Amino acid sequence: MEFKDEAFGFGWNLVLRLRNESHKAMRAICSDNGGDFRNSRFENFCRDLDLEHQFSSLCTTLQNGVVECKNCTLVEMAWTMLDEHRTLRHFWAKAVNTACYIANRIFLRAFLGKTTYELRVKHLRAFGCRCFVNKKAGHLDKFESRCLDGIFLGYASSSRAFCMWILEAKQVVETCEVSFD
Known part of the structure; x- marks a missing residue:
């Protein structure tokens, strides 16, 4: 990934790959509060796959x-x-x-x-x-x-x-x- 706007595509591919390879239901995905993942596009993706989108607290590196x-x-x-x-x-x-x-x-x-x-x-x-x-x-x-x-x-x-x-x-x-x- 060379640009931040590619984050959605990478996240989307990763989630689909993990679901296919693990053959287990994924219930949640956790990300930081960056704009790369806190947007309507990613929220719609999570809703379509019935995933709970969790966020870590701002400026709290301990959670990540x-x-x-x-x-x-x-x-x-x-x-x-x-x-x-x-x-x-x-x-x-x-x-x-x-x-x-x-x-x-x-x-x-x-x-x-x-x-x-x-x-x-x-x-x-x-x-x-x-x-x-x-x-x-x-x-x-x-x-x-x-x-x-x-x-x-x-x-x-x-x-x-x-x-x-x-x-x-x-x-x-x-x-x-x-x-x-």
């Missing part, structure tokens, strides 16, 4: 302690990643997504020695590091460069690809065809 702690951890990780390679600040959403990707792959319970995913670290790279995206061979001149300079921005959410900022084109691409410096 686990979420606030996780959010703080992700923001600190993202800030560190952006700062390490002096990556542009407008990539903050990519940095937070990468922080979440990494956090989901570290130990869930240290004493159990397990993670939420089967541990695979070979593909992990430093956020903001220099990379080279391979160009497609069919459209190249004989002496044209075979790669584009880029900056690593994290991992694609829907495939096993990397997200890159192509410096020359000033655009984000998702690809597996990449080499790292």
